[in-house]
Amino acid sequence: MTMVPTQEAAGGWLSIDLDAIAANYRTLREAVAPGVRTAAAVKADCYGLGAARVVPVLEAAGCRNFFVATLEEGIALRAIAGGEAAIFVLGGPPPGCDAALHAARLVPVLNSLEQIAAWRALARTYDTALHAVLQLDSGMSRLGLGARDVAILAEDGDSLSGIRPVLVMSHLACADEPAHPANRAQRDTFERLRAQLPPTLASLAASSGTFLGPDWHYDLIRPGAALYGLNPTPGQPNPMRPVVRLQLRSLQTREIEAGTAVGYGARFIANRPSRIATLAAGYADGLFRAAGGRGYAVLPGQEDIRLPIVGRVSMDCLALDITALGETPVPPGTAFDLIGPSLPIDDLAAACDTIGYEVLTALGHRYHRHYRSGDGL
Numbered sequence: 001m002t003m004v005p006t007q008e009a010a011g012g013w014l015s016i017d018l019d020a021i022a023a024n025y026r027t028l029r030e031a032v033a034p035g036v037r038t039a040a041a042v043k044a045d046c047y048g049l050g051a052a053r054v055v056p057v058l059e060a061a062g063c064r065n066f067f068v069a070t071l072e073e074g075i076a077l078r079a080i081a082g083g084e085a086a087i088f089v090l091g092g093p094p095p096g097c098d099a100a101l102h103a104a105r106l107v108p109v110l111n112s113l114e115q116i117a118a119w120r121a122l123a124r125t126y127d128t129a130l131h132a133v134l135q136l137d138s139g140m141s142r143l144g145l146g147a148r149d150v151a152i153l154a155e156d157g158d159s160l161s162g163i164r165p166v167l168v169m170s171h172l173a174c175a176d177e178p179a180h181p182a183n184r185a186q187r188d189t190f191e192r193l194r195a196q197l198p199p200t201l202a203s204l205a206a207s208s209g210t211f212l213g214p215d216w217h218y219d220l221i222r223p224g225a226a227l228y229g230l231n232p233t234p235g236q237p238n239p240m241r242p243v244v245r246l247q248l249r250s251l252q253t254r255e256i257e258a259g260t261a262v263g264y265g266a267r268f269i270a271n272r273p274s275r276i277a278t279l280a281a282g283y284a285d286g287l288f289r290a291a292g293g294r295g296y297a298v299l300p301g302q303e304d305i306r307l308p309i310v311g312r313v314s315m316d317c318l319a320l321d322i323t324a325l326g327e328t329p330v331p332p333g334t335a336f337d338l339i340g341p342s343l344p345i346d347d348l349a350a351a352c353d354t355i356g357y358e359v360l361t362a363l364g365h366r367y368h369r370h371y372r373s374g375d376g377l
């Protein structure tokens with residue numbers, strides 16, 4: 001007997017298409033000029049998809065530059081990635097952790113004068129030049145050196161002594177809205193600030209920025225979401241291949257009379273005799289409560305019929321109105337698609353009033369995870 005959920009026992013199956021991730025990497029690489037490097041954002045365990053499985057696929061596709069958010073993620077990735085992989089830690093070294101970051105052969109993204117001073121001190125201790133990325137705040141006011149910080153660095157010739165900047169980067173706030181004036185404004189600010197620093201490679205674009213055009217590509221792009229199938233061009237057809245399929249099994253179905261309530265708070269009351277299927281996943285699995293009354297599922301083979309999620313989503317289950325399926329038998333264990341070929345993850349996100357990023361990173365750990373790949377990786 002095993003306590004590990006098997007494919008049969010799990011309430012939901014999460015299928016992750018590794019070939020699609022590799023294809024998406026190539027699509028992004030082909031969207032930029034040959035001299036531009038295509039890095040990968042692999043923070044949050046590859047947006048929840050599993051760095052241990054995904055990173056080797058990206059490496060096989062030619063990726064050598066990886067961005068994580070934290071030191072801990074970087075240490076974990078160092079154990080997965082090949083020796084020649086460069087791993088950049090977006091948050092930089094936490095206070096007092098510079099030596100640990102260096103020991104793990106990670107490269108910090110330095111976001112403040114304090115982080116620069118600490119990294120410089122470490123370089124002095126080791127009497128060697130240490131690689132680093134410098135992040136500039138070009139208008140998002142999140143991370144990075146502002147205009148005043150850059151002026152201080154530019155005035156003090158020793159401020160970067162012992163630090164060898166390998167990249168100067170910034171991040172766009174509105175890249176998913178190509179017409180937004182902030183894009184051009186941030187690019188101009190980035191130009192102005194980086195001109196005051198020692199010349200090195202530059203990077204501005206993540207997934208959506210890549211599709212703003214060559215002016216935003218510089219020397220390195222750092223997409224994440226697009227690799228994992230999210231649409232980097234909202235409102236336009238998705239140029240990426242879908243990566244995730246989420247199927248939930250039904251626990252039971254019931255016939256209810258008009259006037260019958262469904263779920264917590266009795267928030268849904270059937271206005272006709274209805275058939276309800278209770279599916280085996282809920283908000284503990286990353287299916288947000290906001291999906292109640294707004295999201296859909298489909299039965300594979302009958303994808304043209306969108307079946308509404310009714311009532312409130314519970315912790316471990318949700319109710320689907322399957323009346324529109326008519327007499328179609330739905331025995332216990334029947335699998336419905338919540339995310340699939342005809343239901344993009346971005347649609348589920350929209351139904352939850354959020355973005356695909358949040359749905360992806362919230363996908364739970366009770367699903368049976370299946371990694372699909374043609375070459376056996």
Ligand SMILES: *Cc1c(COP(=O)(O)O)cnc(C)c1O
Nearest residue numbers: 041171206207222223224225226
């Ligand atoms: C997360 C992140 C990325 C990747 O962004 P996507 O929109 O997922 O492509 C790139 N750069 C920075 C600084 C990030 O925080």
